[in-house]
Amino acid sequence: MSPAVEVFAFPVAIAALSLVGLTLALFGDGLYDFCAWLGLALPLASVLWAMLRALNRPP
Amino acid sequence: MLSARTIRRWSWVHTWSSLVCTVFLLMLCLTGLPLIFHEEIDAALNPGIWSPTSSDRQVTLDQLLVQALAARPGEVPVFMSFDDERPVVNITTAPRADAPQSAMHFSSYERNSGASVPPADRGAAAMHFILQLHMDMFLGLPGMLLLGAMGLLFSAAVISGVVLYAPFMRRLDFGTLRVTRAPRIKWLDCHNLIGIVTLTWVLVVGLTGVMNTLAEPIIEIWKARELGDLIAPHAGRAPAAKRSSLDTAVQAAVAAAPDMRLQFVAFPGSAYSTSRHYAVFLHGATPLTAYLYTPVLVDAVDGKLVGLRAMPWYVKALALSRPLHFGDYGGVPLKVLWAGLTILTLVVLLSGLYLWLVRRADGRSPHDGPFAAP
Numbered sequence: 001m002s003p004a005v006e007v008f009a010f011p012v013a014i015a016a017l018s019l020v021g022l023t024l025a026l027f028g029d030g031l032y033d034f035c036a037w038l039g040l041a042l043p044l045a046s047v048l049w050a051m052l053r054a055l056n057r058p059p
Numbered sequence: 060m061l062s063a064r065t066i067r068r069w070s071w072v073h074t075w076s077s078l079v080c081t082v083f084l085l086m087l088c089l090t091g092l093p094l095i096f097h098e099e100i101d102a103a104l105n106p107g108i109w110s111p112t113s114s115d116r117q118v119t120l121d122q123l124l125v126q127a128l129a130a131r132p133g134e135v136p137v138f139m140s141f142d143d144e145r146p147v148v149n150i151t152t153a154p155r156a157d158a159p160q161s162a163m164h165f166s167s168y169e170r171n172s173g174a175s176v177p178p179a180d181r182g183a184a185a186m187h188f189i190l191q192l193h194m195d196m197f198l199g200l201p202g203m204l205l206l207g208a209m210g211l212l213f214s215a216a217v218i219s220g221v222v223l224y225a226p227f228m229r230r231l232d233f234g235t236l237r238v239t240r241a242p243r244i245k246w247l248d249c250h251n252l253i254g255i256v257t258l259t260w261v262l263v264v265g266l267t268g269v270m271n272t273l274a275e276p277i278i279e280i281w282k283a284r285e286l287g288d289l290i291a292p293h294a295g296r297a298p299a300a301k302r303s304s305l306d307t308a309v310q311a312a313v314a315a316a317p318d319m320r321l322q323f324v325a326f327p328g329s330a331y332s333t334s335r336h337y338a339v340f341l342h343g344a345t346p347l348t349a350y351l352y353t354p355v356l357v358d359a360v361d362g363k364l365v366g367l368r369a370m371p372w373y374v375k376a377l378a379l380s381r382p383l384h385f386g387d388y389g390g391v392p393l394k395v396l397w398a399g400l401t402i403l404t405l406v407v408l409l410s411g412l413y414l415w416l417v418r419r420a421d422g423r424s425p426h427d428g429p430f431a432a433p
Contacts, residue, residue, distance in 0.1 A: 008225070010233040011224070018258075027347050033390050036389045040393070043256040046256050047256060050236050053236075
C-alpha cells in the first residue's frame with residue numbers, strides 16, 4: 001500500500017460512514033434513524049477503542 | 060508525500076485559522092451543548108403543564124385570532140403557527156407587523172376548544188440568553204455574519220488539519236495514542252485522532268452553521284426576487300386594511316396543494332409576507348420534504364388565491380441546513396451523539412490551543428517537532 005492510502009484508509013471510511021449516517025436520518029424514521037446512529041457513533045467508538053487500546057498496552 | 064515547504068505553508072494556515080476562531084468555537088460548543096437538548100430541557104422544567112381538554116367545540120381560526128388580539132390590546136397579528144405533534148395553534152402578536160422579535164408576544168391555544176395553553180416558560184429566559192449568544196452574541200446581523208466568518212475560518216482549520224494529518228501519521232498506526240510519552244506527544248496524538256474521526260460531522264455542522272448565519276440576507280433576497288415576482292401582477296394594490304377571513308384564506312391555500320401540510324401563516328406586513336397578502340406556508344408530508352416550505356399567497360382583502368411557488372434552491376438549502384446543524388432529526392440518540400461529538404470537538408480545540416502554547420514556550424515553530432520524534 002502507498003503511504004497515503006495507509007494513513008487515510010480508516011479516516012476515509014469513518015468520514016464516509018458518518019456522512020451516510022448524517023444523510024440517512026433526513027430521509028426517514030425508524031431503520032433510517034437507527035443506521036444514522038450507527039454511522040455517527042463510529043467517530044466516538046473509534047476514540048474509545050484507541051483509548052482502551054493505549055491504556056491496556058504495556059509501556 | 061508533501062514537501063517540507065508545503066507542510067510549512069499548511070501549518071501556517073492551520074495555526075492562524077485556528078487561533079482566530081478558537082475562542083468563538085469554544086463559545087459555540089459550550090452554548091450549543093444545552094441547545095441540542097432544548098426540547099428535553101423545556102419539557103423537564105415545565106412538566107405536565109398542558110393536557111388537551113375534551114371539547115366538542117370547534118372554533119375557527121378567525122375566532123382564535125380575535126381571542127388572541129383581545130388579550131393584547133393595540134397589537135396586530137404577525138404569525139400563526141401550527142404544532143406538528145399536538146393540536147395547538149400559536150399566535151404571535153406585536154405592536155406592528157414588522158416589529159423586531161423582542162417586541163413580539165407569543166401565545167398558544169387549543170385548536171379545537173380555543174382554550175389557552177399555558178406557556179412553557181420556566182427556564183425560557185436562560186435558554187433564550189444561551190441561544191442569543193450562540194446565534195449573534197447579542198449583536199444582531201453583524202454578530203451573525205461575524206460568527207459565519209468564524210465558521211469559514213474553522214472549516215479552513217479543519218481542512219488544513221486533514222492535510223497535515225498525513226505527515227504526522229506517516230510512521231504511526233491509525234488510533235495510536237502515545238499515552239506514556241510527554242504530555243505534548245500524548246495531546247498531539249489525541250488532537251490528530253479526534254480531529255480526523257470527527258471530520259465529517261464538524262464540517263457539516265460548521266458549514267450548515269455558516270448557512271444559518273446567512274438566514275436574514277437569504278430571506279431578503281427571496282422576498283425581493285421570488286415573492287416580488289409572484290405579486291408583480293397585483294402590484295400597486297393598497298395594503299390590506301379590512302381583512303378577509305383567515306379560515307377562507309387557509310382553506311384556499313391548502314386546497315391549492317392537497318398533498319402538503321399547514322405550517323404557518325405570515326400576516327400582511329410581516330417579514331415573510333407583503334403588506335397586502337396572507338402568506339400561508341405549507342410543508343411536505345415525508346421526513347425529507349417536511350423541512351421544505353412552499354408559500355401560498357392569498358389576497359388579504361378579497362380572500363382570493365394569488366398563487367404558490369416552490370422555494371428557490373437557496374431557501375431550500377437554508378431549510379435543510381437547520382436540522383443538519385441542530386441534530387434534531389433522528390430522535391434522542393442522535394442528540395446524544397451530537398453532544399458527544401461536540402465534547403470531542405472541545406477536546407480538539409483545547410488540545411490545539413495547548414499544543415500551540417507549549418510550542419511557543421519552547422521557542423520553536425509549531426509544526427517542526429513531531430517529524431523528528433515519531
